[in-house]
Amino acid sequence: MDTRNLWLGVLGIFLGIIVIVWSADLTWAPAFFPRVVSVVLIVLGAFAAGHQIFLIASDAQQRSSVFHQISTGNWRGNWKRELLLLPPLVIAVVYVYFFRKLGFAWLTPPLIVATAWFLGYRKLWVSVLVALGFSIILYISFRYLLNVPIPRSPLLGI
Amino acid sequence: MQNILLGLSELMQPGMLFMVLSGVLLGVIVGAIPGLTTNMAIAIMVPVTYSMSPAAALVFLSSIYCAGAYAGSIASILIGIPGTGAAVATTIDGHPLAKKGRAGLAIYLATVSSVFGGIVSTFVLVIAAPQLARLAVKFGPAEFFTLGLFGMITVSSMSESSSIMRGLIAGAFGLLLSVVGISPIAAAPRLTFGLYEIIDGFPLVPVFIGLFGFGQILNSAVTETKGYEGQVTSIGKMWHNFRTWLQYWKTFLRSSLIGTILGMIPGPGCVAAAFFAHDREKRASKTPEKFGTGMPEGVVATESANNAVVGSSLVPLLGLGVPGNSVSALFLGALLLHGLRPGPSLFRNSPEVAFSMVLAMILANLLMGPVGLLVGRGFSYFLKVPKGLLQALILALCAVGTFSLRNNVGDVYIMLGFGVLSYFLKKLDVPLSPIVLGIILGPMIERSLHQALTLFDGSMAFLVTRPIPIVLLLLTLWSLFGSIRQAVRRGRGGAKAIRKKTDESRRRDTKVNVADK
Numbered sequence: 032m033d034t035r036n037l038w039l040g041v042l043g044i045f046l047g048i049i050v051i052v053w054s055a056d057l058t059w060a061p062a063f064f065p066r067v068v069s070v071v072l073i074v075l076g077a078f079a080a081g082h083q084i085f086l087i088a089s090d091a092q093q094r095s096s097v098f099h100q101i102s103t104g105n106w107r108g109n110w111k112r113e114l115l116l117l118p119p120l121v122i123a124v125v126y127v128y129f130f131r132k133l134g135f136a137w138l139t140p141p142l143i144v145a146t147a148w149f150l151g152y153r154k155l156w157v158s159v160l161v162a163l164g165f166s167i168i169l170y171i172s173f174r175y176l177l178n179v180p181i182p183r184s185p186l187l188g189i
Numbered sequence: 190m191q192n193i194l195l196g197l198s199e200l201m202q203p204g205m206l207f208m209v210l211s212g213v214l215l216g217v218i219v220g221a222i223p224g225l226t227t228n229m230a231i232a233i234m235v236p237v238t239y240s241m242s243p244a245a246a247l248v249f250l251s252s253i254y255c256a257g258a259y260a261g262s263i264a265s266i267l268i269g270i271p272g273t274g275a276a277v278a279t280t281i282d283g284h285p286l287a288k289k290g291r292a293g294l295a296i297y298l299a300t301v302s303s304v305f306g307g308i309v310s311t312f313v314l315v316i317a318a319p320q321l322a323r324l325a326v327k328f329g330p331a332e333f334f335t336l337g338l339f340g341m342i343t344v345s346s347m348s349e350s351s352s353i354m355r356g357l358i359a360g361a362f363g364l365l366l367s368v369v370g371i372s373p374i375a376a377a378p379r380l381t382f383g384l385y386e387i388i389d390g391f392p393l394v395p396v397f398i399g400l401f402g403f404g405q406i407l408n409s410a411v412t413e414t415k416g417y418e419g420q421v422t423s424i425g426k427m428w429h430n431f432r433t434w435l436q437y438w439k440t441f442l443r444s445s446l447i448g449t450i451l452g453m454i455p456g457p458g459c460v461a462a463a464f465f466a467h468d469r470e471k472r473a474s475k476t477p478e479k480f481g482t483g484m485p486e487g488v489v490a491t492e493s494a495n496n497a498v499v500g501s502s503l504v505p506l507l508g509l510g511v512p513g514n515s516v517s518a519l520f521l522g523a524l525l526l527h528g529l530r531p532g533p534s535l536f537r538n539s540p541e542v543a544f545s546m547v548l549a550m551i552l553a554n555l556l557m558g559p560v561g562l563l564v565g566r567g568f569s570y571f572l573k574v575p576k577g578l579l580q581a582l583i584l585a586l587c588a589v590g591t592f593s594l595r596n597n598v599g600d601v602y603i604m605l606g607f608g609v610l611s612y613f614l615k616k617l618d619v620p621l622s623p624i625v626l627g628i629i630l631g632p633m634i635e636r637s638l639h640q641a642l643t644l645f646d647g648s649m650a651f652l653v654t655r656p657i658p659i660v661l662l663l664l665t666l667w668s669l670f671g672s673i674r675q676a677v678r679r680g681r682g683g684a685k686a687i688r689k690k691t692d693e694s695r696r697r698d699t700k701v702n703v704a705d706k
Contacts, residue, residue, distance in 0.1 A: 063639070152581070169585065179593040
């Protein structure tokens with residue numbers, strides 16, 4: 032059973048209502064367009080969710096499937112897979128947080144090695160060599176060829 | 190003519206020719222590797238072009254676009270997995286042809302068809318875009334409002350999602366994202382939550398890099414890596430006589446025409462054009478039953494059509510300043526980054542930039558032939574690059590590229606945020622192109638709506654009293670209802686199939702029960 036439209040519809044309604052509430056403090060001119068778009072989003076969301084509910088209600092097989100999913104707790108779906116998102120995301124956030132403080136040159140090779148490791152590439156030495164080579168190429172390309180200032184580290188000044 | 194010569198003299202400089210060659214090389218490699226998309230390559234490369242001249246930047250990006258649209262066919266033919274979305278339809282006949290031991294012929298036909306399909310549509314771009322730009326001078330707020338609405342609704346309703354409703358919701362969501370920042374009407378900040386990074390709205394390039402670059406990395410973190418099981422080991426003879434291709438000239442003409450026309454309409458894009466051309470060719474054939482088993486006509490049709498979309502898809506952007514698909518939206522971002530405004534002013538104020546870009550597309554199409562055939566020969570080497578390592582390198586490039594735009598760490602956080610959003614949107618099968626278009630077209634739609642309402646004393650009468658808005662409104666309704674009708678038909682077909690399947694399983698269960706008794 033495909034319930035994506037139901038979830039998306041509910042999210043659309045929720046988002047539309049939030050924007051309408053938030054735009055309450057604004058004067059008419061800046062609030063007009065966000066409110067119009069929010070109303071459109073709420074209407075579309077209501078239609079998507081309503082249509083999905085109608086489809087489920089009018090089909091006995093889908094109805095029993097929904098009851099089965101609710102009774103077994105399967106309606107929440109399998110979100111364990113999403114935990115795999117965390118390593119690259121956390122690595123990227125840490126990288127960005129220390130980017131200015133530690134500089135590009137000291138941070139980029141560990142970022143590449145760690146991300147490659149979590150994305151399934153386990154040949155550490157190859158990955159270290161590639162990371163070093165790629166970081167040097169990026170550094171030279173941005174700093175000298177493209178004249179883009181990228182953060183330097185206080186350590187050794189690179 | 191003078192402007193074309195101006196563009197040509199700009200393009201003939203050695204630095205520019207190098208840009209075309211590197212763009213083609215990068216486009217072919219990115220297109221050929223499944224999982225890397227042309228959108229991703231262009232989004233990541235936009236910050237790299239920051240220090241280049243506007244002409245060099247656009248020449249480089251347009252070369253990537255041309256070559257990327259073609260190179261997806263290499264993976265489609267050799268491993269049965271499309272390298273890019275544009276090459277999905279090529280898999281239908283290309284891979285079976287390769288399995289028959291004629292992979293070389295399939296790549297040759299795909300290459301020549303792509304080259305000529307691309308050139309035909311670029312000529313249409315050269316002719317149509319300046320004419321459209323002249324027409325655009327007559328456009329007022331009412332016309333721009335309906336044009337923006339037309340682009341938004343057409344792209345949303347024809348997007349790659351399996352549900353039209355998801356496309357429309359994505360479009361509205363994109364418009365909602367566009368209202369963040371200072372209002373174009375009253376100069377009051379809206380929904381910024383005190384964050385100065387988004388006071389001017391979401392910065393376009395970090396958003397694009399997040400949606401198409403980092404989002405893709407997160408997707409591969411979750412998706413299991415599978416081997417390329419259907420890989421063809423023997424490519425066979427790759428260089429053929431030109432007459433081998435010439436015997437399919439009718440197929441080429443029909444498909445290029447389909448691709449060029451569909452490319453100019455906001456919405457359908459390469460995928461729809463390729464499938465439409467394949468279907469049209471199947472109907473025109475005396476042996477339609479052989480399509481799908483390795484018909485050379487199928488390869489010629491799909492590749493001519495999807496590459497014919499490339500040039501013509503830039504017609505609305507360069508002529509009117511309104512992007513018709515996600516790639517042209519990325520081009521709009523690049524133009525704005527270099528201080529250029531697409532539309533009539535581009536041809537008036539910077540003709541050398543506009544024409545050098547268009548002429549570079551012709552050159553890129555010619556170059557991608559030999560480059561593509563060489564890459565096709567060494568394709569197996571690209572498949573050996575481990576995906577995890579490749580994605581890690583792309584992440585580094587995404588982060589540094591985003592930072593380098595404004596030397597702002599906040600932009601990199603925005604990029605990461607949109608990457609996560611992109612992952613969850615993909616999970617819900619929400620298409621990204623309407624969101625991108627919503628972010629881009631939102632300010633224009635809002636500004637022109639306010640101006641039109643002021644000019645017409647708060648009345649919406651401008652929608653039905655002026656000729657261009659009437660035509661655009663009718664076209665919008667036509668495309669919307671066309672998509673709804675198609676979705677209803679598809680739904681009925683799907684429901685029938687489900688009912689049939691259920692009946693069959695019930696019948697099977699009954700038989701088993703009877704047998705048990």
